[in-house]
Amino acid sequence: MSKIFYETAAIDYANAAPHIGHVYEKIICDFLARFHRLDGYETNFVTGTDEHGEKIARAAKNAGQEPQAFVDYVSEQLFQPAYRRLLISYDDYIRTTSERHKRFVQEILRKVYEAGDIYYAEYEGLYSVGSERFVTEKELVNGILPGDSEPPIRRKEANYFFRMEKYRPWLVEYLHEHPELIQPQAYRNEVLEILKEPIGDLSISRPKDRVPWGIPIPWDEHHVTYVWFDALLAYASSLASRGLFEKYWPHAWHVIGKDILKPHAIFWPTMLKSAGLPIYKRLVVHGHILAMDGRKMGKSLGNAIDPLALLDKFGVDAVHYALLRDTTLGSDSPFGEEVVVQRLNSDLANDLGNLLSRVRTMLLKYTGGKIPAPSAPDSEIAKAGVALAEKVRKEVDALRIHLALEEVLQYVRSLNKFVNDAKPWELARDESRRPELEDALYTAVEGLRIASVLLEPALPTKARELRAALGLGDYTIAQTETWGLAPAGTPIPQEAPILFPKLEVGELKSEGPKPKAAPSSEPNAANGQISIDEFAKVDFRVAEVVKAEKHPKADKLLVLTLNVGDHTRQVVSGIARDYTPESLVGKKLVLVANLKPAVLRGVESQGMILAGENAEGKIVVVTPEQDLPPGAKVR
């Protein structure tokens, strides 16, 4: 029986830049994809962007762009580059505005229509523009839907409806026959609870004259497809358009956040059933990333983590590892830089990196820089090593990724203990104990080989670097279940960089881009207001850019030389993503002139430039509306 694995991450709504939640999900998927590839599964991993809908049309309008240009930018300039930098190993990236997707949606719509499961009806109700759906009175709080910024409007509309209710009894039965379908179980219970009541039919279209930004309904040019009947199908259209549907679809796993459980657990299976397609195999539901204090993360709360900043600071492997090791799939988990530093230092630097380092030194010193002859495969370390893969598989299959990683780390710790006990440095002093010495070092090398393969899904670059530092190449997970595959006599490189340099905890604080304002310094912090005196403390000045260059050690920062009238000064500003150095020279900006100087990545910054962020996450600097001389006070 061939081993096949198809996996999807949720396709992201293309109306803003990726945040840590998007990244968390993709890293989970990346782990599962890499794990299955290494374990001999033919694997296909897909994600993409959801690019239709009223909300996007409006965001585009606000940005002064055509919808297509807008989603092109969000998908191609924001999401895909971010995921590439994060080494998310997807095989296909499906965009819902692509021709291949549109064709597929129309094909499925026809099938469902021909099955008699779509009808036309008029509907009147309260409609939330923000959430793109009709809402009930009961959902409103003070006349507004929680999460929306504007109250819903009355709207009467003729739409096409999908006979979803018709499939409710079937779905309940299917869920009982397939208890493993939705995981973790808590979410399955939730779905079964919802299905005890009628779920109604699903509106699947919008009039084109109101929402032109969508896929046309094939038999009625006056309507376009509504979001879910478009977006969900991306999971299948990616495969179908590549001719891989038959092969992969029956093995599909969807990984989603708990916020979109209902569409995936109820809409999607009934749609598939009506279209005569097999149901996916598993729905994996993860929780949300919270701030370290356990509260929700959000731009408005000012406690959001920028995933790319994390990447710059800690490296791709540490970010993957920490997000996987310190969260529990299915539950909400607090996360922050402290967590990454902790994991990087203890698990990766001290336990794993240092083990590699000490083993390498001893190989270079005692065995001529070569891997010695294999040891007896019946040692405790050998037995535990070849048994490790099965333990890890079990945890991964149960979606307890944090425990899977802990299993491997336990083994790494046992290797450290083994080296301490075997004391190769003592054996090396006595030529008669040479076999013991070689035995011990070979055991350590094999142990590292096994651990590195099993950690590779969470350490996409460093696992291979680790083996390379021992002169070893790639292995499958199955090849960790045989002891002695590291070839004796293999020379190891003379030089190898430190695998995981440790981070000082102090380094964290000083480099933090936005240290939180100390509550004690804000007497009126309760209502967020400050007095005119407090405001007067801030010295805003007009400053002209005389020189701008890239920061040598950070690609998000620019180093600006500013003319502030009577003197010039240097300011480091985090605007490199959206401004080239050339475009800034000659511009007049607003400077906070009496800000305490700070050193950002080794370059002193004497002040701060005012800038904001627009709806697409683009940084925009503040400039005087008419000309003001450099040094002029602003208030």
Place this chain on the structure above:
RNA sequence: GGCUAUGUAGCUCAGCUGGUUAGAGCACACGACUCAUAAUCGUGGUGUCGGCGGUUCAAGUCCGCCCAUAGCCA
């Protein structure tokens, strides 16, 4: 209001179908060692296993009620 989860050492978590003195990692303290990234290894916990009550020879583990947190539904 109903439902579903969760509540175990300072922190993050493990404890399968009930069974000897409840565990791990991190952090902290002390000790050992020197091959190593001031790393590693060892030793160190009087935790009311959220609370109360019940079933049982035996309950963190089962049952009931209550409290707290999160989410879903109405």
